Amino acid sequence: MNVLTPPPALKPQDFASDQEVRWCPGCGDYAILKGVQKALAEIGARTEETVFISGIGCSSRFPYYMSTYGFHTIHGRAPAVATGLKLANPALDVWVVTGDGDGLSIGGNHMLHVLRRNVDLQILLFNNEIYGLTKGQSSPTSRVGTRSPSTPTGSVERPVSPPLFALGAGARFVARTVDTQMKPLVAVMKRAQAHCGTSFVEIFQNCIVYNDAVFEDFTAKDVAADNQIVVSHGEPLLFGRDRQKGLRLRPGRLDLEVVTAGVDGVGPDDVLRHDETSPTLAWMLAAMTPPEMPMALGVLYCDPAPSFAPAVVADSTAIPTSPPTPEALNALLRRGHTWTIAD
Amino acid sequence: MSSTSTASTLAAPAALAGHRQALESAVVRFAGDSGDGIQVTGGRFAEATALSGNDLATFPDFPAEIRAPAGTTYGVSAFQINFGARRILTSGDSPDTLVAFNPAALKVELADVKPGGLVILDTGSFNERSLRKAGYAADPLTDGTLDAYRTLRLDISQLTLDAVKPFGLSQKDALRCKNMWALGLVYWLYDRDRRPTVAWLERKFAGRTDLAQANIAALNAGHAFGETAELPGDLPAYVVDRAPIAPGLYRAITGGEALAYGLVVGASLAGLPMVFGSYPITPASPLLHTLATLGQFGVVTLQAEDEIAAVCAAIGASYGGAIGVTSSSGPGIALKTEAIGLAIAAELPLVVVNTQRAGPSTGMPTKTEQSDLYQAVFGRNADSPLVVLAARSPADCFDTAIEAMRIATRYMTPVMVLSDGYIANAAQPWRIPDIAALKPFPVHFRTEAEGFQPYHRDPETLARNWAVPGTPGLEHRIGGLEKDYDTGHISYDPANHQRMTEVRRDKVAGVARDIPPQRPESGNDHGPLAIVAWGSTYGPIARAVAVLRAEGLDVAHIHLRHLWPLPADLGDLLSGYDRILVPEMNTGQLLTLLRSAYLLPAEGLNKVSGQPFKVHEIEAAVRARLAAQRSSSPEGIER
Ligand code: SF4
Numbered sequence: 001m002n003v004l005t006p007p008p009a010l011k012p013q014d015f016a017s018d019q020e021v022r023w024c025p026g027c028g029d030y031a032i033l034k035g036v037q038k039a040l041a042e043i044g045a046r047t048e049e050t051v052f053i054s055g056i057g058c059s060s061r062f063p064y065y066m067s068t069y070g071f072h073t074i075h076g077r078a079p080a081v082a083t084g085l086k087l088a089n090p091a092l093d094v095w096v097v098t099g100d101g102d103g104l105s106i107g108g109n110h111m112l113h114v115l116r117r118n119v120d121l122q123i124l125l126f127n128n129e130i131y132g133l134t135k136g137q138s139s140p141t142s143r144v145g146t147r148s149p150s151t152p153t154g155s156v157e158r159p160v161s162p163p164l165f166a167l168g169a170g171a172r173f174v175a176r177t178v179d180t181q182m183k184p185l186v187a188v189m190k191r192a193q194a195h196c197g198t199s200f201v202e203i204f205q206n207c208i209v210y211n212d213a214v215f216e217d218f219t220a221k222d223v224a225a226d227n228q229i230v231v232s233h234g235e236p237l238l239f240g241r242d243r244q245k246g247l248r249l250r251p252g253r254l255d256l257e258v259v260t261a262g263v264d265g266v267g268p269d270d271v272l273r274h275d276e277t278s279p280t281l282a283w284m285l286a287a288m289t290p291p292e293m294p295m296a297l298g299v300l301y302c303d304p305a306p307s308f309a310p311a312v313v314a315d316s317t318a319i320p321t322s323p324p325t326p327e328a329l330n331a332l333l334r335r336g337h338t339w340t341i342a343d
Numbered sequence: 344m345s346s347t348s349t350a351s352t353l354a355a356p357a358a359l360a361g362h363r364q365a366l367e368s369a370v371v372r373f374a375g376d377s378g379d380g381i382q383v384t385g386g387r388f389a390e391a392t393a394l395s396g397n398d399l400a401t402f403p404d405f406p407a408e409i410r411a412p413a414g415t416t417y418g419v420s421a422f423q424i425n426f427g428a429r430r431i432l433t434s435g436d437s438p439d440t441l442v443a444f445n446p447a448a449l450k451v452e453l454a455d456v457k458p459g460g461l462v463i464l465d466t467g468s469f470n471e472r473s474l475r476k477a478g479y480a481a482d483p484l485t486d487g488t489l490d491a492y493r494t495l496r497l498d499i500s501q502l503t504l505d506a507v508k509p510f511g512l513s514q515k516d517a518l519r520c521k522n523m524w525a526l527g528l529v530y531w532l533y534d535r536d537r538r539p540t541v542a543w544l545e546r547k548f549a550g551r552t553d554l555a556q557a558n559i560a561a562l563n564a565g566h567a568f569g570e571t572a573e574l575p576g577d578l579p580a581y582v583v584d585r586a587p588i589a590p591g592l593y594r595a596i597t598g599g600e601a602l603a604y605g606l607v608v609g610a611s612l613a614g615l616p617m618v619f620g621s622y623p624i625t626p627a628s629p630l631l632h633t634l635a636t637l638g639q640f641g642v643v644t645l646q647a648e649d650e651i652a653a654v655c656a657a658i659g660a661s662y663g664g665a666i667g668v669t670s671s672s673g674p675g676i677a678l679k680t681e682a683i684g685l686a687i688a689a690e691l692p693l694v695v696v697n698t699q700r701a702g703p704s705t706g707m708p709t710k711t712e713q714s715d716l717y718q719a720v721f722g723r724n725a726d727s728p729l730v731v732l733a734a735r736s737p738a739d740c741f742d743t744a745i746e747a748m749r750i751a752t753r754y755m756t757p758v759m760v761l762s763d764g765y766i767a768n769a770a771q772p773w774r775i776p777d778i779a780a781l782k783p784f785p786v787h788f789r790t791e792a793e794g795f796q797p798y799h800r801d802p803e804t805l806a807r808n809w810a811v812p813g814t815p816g817l818e819h820r821i822g823g824l825e826k827d828y829d830t831g832h833i834s835y836d837p838a839n840h841q842r843m844t845e846v847r848r849d850k851v852a853g854v855a856r857d858i859p860p861q862r863p864e865s866g867n868d869h870g871p872l873a874i875v876a877w878g879s880t881y882g883p884i885a886r887a888v889a890v891l892r893a894e895g896l897d898v899a900h901i902h903l904r905h906l907w908p909l910p911a912d913l914g915d916l917l918s919g920y921d922r923i924l925v926p927e928m929n930t931g932q933l934l935t936l937l938r939s940a941y942l943l944p945a946e947g948l949n950k951v952s953g954q955p956f957k958v959h960e961i962e963a964a965v966r967a968r969l970a971a972q973r974s975s976s977p978e979g980i981e982r
Binding site: 017019046047048049051053063064066067068069070071072073074077079080081082083084085086087088089091092109110112113323324326327328329330332333334336337338339340341342343 | 393589604608610648651653655659667813815821
């Protein structure tokens with residue numbers, strides 16, 4: 001009997017290219033690179049079927065460091081290039097790597113439309129709240145007051161929230177994770193890859209050079225437990241050092257509030273359970289910011305819907321496996337009114 | 344005055360031919376409100392004309408506004424047809440016959456009509472209100488406006504109402520038949536067969552027999568009116584003989600359709616599916632509309648969020664092993680520019696169609712011009728060469744699109760195809776080719792992992808290998824950053840950048856060796872004067888040169904499809920002429936290319952009015968130059 005031997009499983013390091021990684025030492029990108037490589041190995045991905053597409057910026061160097069196929073495109077346009085690639089070959093596993101400037105400023109329009117089309121690919125948005133590659137200007141996610149070479153007296157623009165943008169655009173998978181948290185990062189990557197449709201993942205990424213420690217308010221060791229909540233579908237929304245804090249609907253108002261077990265008669269049943277199929281809950285979770293509320297991490301929203309490429313391709317009666325025959329083309333050209341001029 | 348006849352009483356055209364004046368060609372224009380069914384009328388006339396064996400060319404002139412108010416000059420819709428017993432190359436300089444359905448149409452179109460031409464008017468549409476709307480201070484029927492023309496003033500509205508009375512239509516529906524009444528009259532005037540139109544009406548109104556019968560009755564009534572009414576004595580009826588047209592199967596085709604079919608056929612000759620990314624823009628959208636219906640022929644169309652996404656999706660598709668195509672008009676092409684540079688750097692095949700329109704910025708979207716040649720050849724940052732082709736006529740769009748596909752895939756390069764608003768909308772009869780007779784140019788993707796480097800080149804074409812994601816062992820990274828000549832890795836090495844810039848230039852320049860020798864369309868390969876041109880000026884120039892050469896004037900016509908690189912032998916060819924005249928619908932863009940490439944004292948003839956050249960304008964320019972040349976030449980002085 002002829003048994004197909006499965007190709008040998010790849011290890012994380014098999015997803016690394018031979019190129020020297022050139023991010024600044026200590027940049028959060030390193031950890032994300034490792035995490036993605038680990039996730040791919042755990043998924044059982046194949047390098048030849050995996051494509052990383054990026055725009056411009058520090059994060060967008062990512063494809064060069066992967067042993068998969070990769071296309072480092074132009075500023076902000078990776079989602080559009082990736083959409084075309086998926087139309088040409090829907091079988092490929094496509095990852096878009098972008099940043100807050102690339103994905104939400106110059107490429108904001110493409111981000112909107114790739115999400116609403118629900119193209120089956122993963123978008124990893126490395127959010128460092130700054131322009132790194134162009135040397136430190138404020139970005140669309142920079143907080144009010146951010147001092148930068150372009151905002152010497154502090155930025156006055158209000159930042160955009162990546163997950164709220166994604167939800168507003170109709171994303172069906174929205175997750176959030178942190179560069180240095182390897183385990184949850186790998187788990188989120190795997191969920192994102194498994195999701196059919198566009199998976200939007202915001203990764204808090206520390207730019208050690210231009211915006212160091214900007215996420216310390218919820219990632220620093222001493223505050224992390226109290227200022228972040230890792231959500232998990234079906235589980236109670238608990239956090240805090242001893243998981244004694246929880247989220248519940250504020251009585252009389254569509255809003256979340258933090259409660260502490262045993263205080264004010266709050267019992268375990270008063271705490272909300274995470275329902276990742278609820279867009280309203282996803283919205284409320286994504287909108288929480290420390291210090292008043294914990295930063296929500298994990299899969300905030302996942303509710304699959306029909307994806308774009310299969311729909312479009314089906315619309316077009318599928319990309320045929322072989323080009324149309326001369327007979328079919330002759331028939332096409334002769335469609336409609338024709339007449340013959342005799343000799 | 345009303346009279347009806349039925350299809351069975353059709354007079355055999357030949358029976359009347361004896362009383363008719365034979366014409367070599369004629370130009371007819373129908374004009375009225377958008378709601379008057381002008382385009383339908385013109386389309387039917389074109390069909391009947393094609394079936395009568397004439398050669399023809401048509402041009403629709405739609406109002407720029409989608410639903411312009413009725414009766415206004417900016418709401419006028421027109422359709423012009425030039426047909427003849429000879430080869431027809433343009434939709435005609437000026438109408439011999441104008442059918443004006445309302446005062447606004449008369450106001451807009453009259454100036455174009457030949458002096459002494461025939462103006463057919465629906466007097467039923469002339470009243471104080473409609474005259475005011477059209478901007479007439481006085482009644483043009485009585486104030487001498489029409490003195491220079493022969494006129495046929497008929498209450499077509501009333502004649503139509505009378506003709507369709509038996510069918511009990513509402514007043515509104517009944518009046519909508521007046522285009523058929525007028526068409527019937529013009530059929531009589533030019534001796535066209537009504538039967539194809541009758542058959543078409545029966546098909547179109549299959550579910551509404553009353554409408555079908557009413558329209559047919561109006562058509563027949565208009566025709567019968569011509570036959571029986573006492574028309575002014577200076578109004579002869581005409582006959583236009585069959586043209587010497589190559590035998591074969593024909594259809595009418597617009598440039599937009601021909602481009603769409605050419606792209607589909609070209610992709611199939613390359614053996615590739617096509618992904619077409621586009622964003623709506625006038626006058627390029629018909630290409631998207633046609634391709635959107637051709638899914639079963641291996642076309643996926645994406646109406647992208649913007650011009651940039653459209654080209655980027657096409658690039659992504661080419662990266663994935665399909666052929667990416669994008670289309671727009673000048674302003675949209677400007678937005679795509681950076682991405683086209685990416686395709687040049689990544690060395691991916693890409694076809695970019697530019698259906699040019701008039702003016703900088705938004706300009707005049709519905710008017711034609713060929714002023715994007717600089718943009719096509721030079722309009723990118725850095726040394727970013729690509730291949731530029733131009734179509735000369737609606738039917739030529741088919742062949743040009745196939746050539747674009749061939750070059751893009753063979754050379755791994757973007758190819759820009761220039762069409763324009765005139766070509767895109769104009770229609771001409773097209774002898775339908777047999778696809779099986781076209782030479783395929785199948786693409787061979789790289790699959791061999793041994794020795795693979797993404798930027799290794801074919802020594803002849805300098806095209807890099809096309810290795811498609813999904814192929815085991817060929818995983819690689821490409822992008823817009825400069826690449827090492829050998830490995831394709833990022834490189835900032837000075838000598839390498841010099842080498843890569845040169846190889847990109849040489850690759851595109853090398854296409855010149857892969858195109859047919861450039862011959863004159865007509866005329867000798869040397870002589871006192873050659874016209875060199877590109878794009879949609881072909882029709883008027885070819886017609887003018889035919890007329891001039893028939894008179895014995897020595898003028899040649901060279902028409903370029905390949906604009907960048909220029910044909911390898913063009914310099915030699917041009918050196919055989921004393922003078923070079925370059926007519927263009929811009930201020931001298933090909934002229935600049937020719938002067939800089941060959942250091943020629945070429946001279947421009949430039950028109951940027953949003954209107955195509957007229958045949959007589961080209962004729963006059965040639966005559967003036969030949970006359971000047973004769974008088975200044977030694978022989979001329981002797982004489
Ligand atoms: S500038 Fe910032 S984001 Fe960019 S590589 Fe350096 S540390 Fe990382």
